[in-house]
Amino acid sequence: MALAELGAIVLDCPDPRALAGFYAEILGGTIEGDADWTDLRTPTGQTLAFQRAPDHVPPTWPSPGTPQQFHLDLTVPDLDEAEQRILPLGAKPLDTNAPTRTWRVYADPAGHPFCLCAC
Incomplete structure (x- = not known):
């Protein structure tokens, strides 16, 4: 229990x-x-x-100077489509340049890292 x-x-x-x-x-x-x-x-x-x-001091991912404490993994059916929809909302790309990976890293408007992950 x-x-x-x-x-x-x-x-x-x-x-x-x-x-x-x-x-x-x-x-x-x-x-x-x-x-x-x-x-x-x-x-x-x-x-x-x-x-x-x-x-609030946003993390400086991936630098350990102000490290992330956690991050959210958000699953999506299409990474490219999801990226096009989140960028106008204020998401900032942090690590999105590996086209063969099944995940990409962004920061929300307050600086928290989160990942879009292909489902």
């Missing part, structure tokens, strides 16, 4: 509603909350939460 159940994945950021909106455009779902704490309830039932951190 498990001791706990995963409630939410929480990302610190300077603007919770804006970052929730970014991920809602990618994952779908509904946004709830306020300027300090915002939940994105995804269609799969998982909650991605965003907490205001005024002094």
Whole structure:
């Protein structure tokens, strides 16, 4: 028997509603909350939460100076199509130049690394 159940994945950021909106455009779902704490309830039932951190320092992936603490893997059926859709939302390419790989690394608007992975 498990001791706990995963409630939410929480990302610190300077603007919770804006970052929730970014991920809602990618994952779908509904946004709830306020300027300090915002939940994105995804269609799969998982909650991605965003907490205001005024002094947030984004990771400098892949440099260890300000290392990433974790990242999200988002599965998509077509990497090229997904990339074309996330870039206008504010995603920034970090490691996307290996055309034979089945994953690409981006940063969200608050600087958190995430991967698009071919399913």
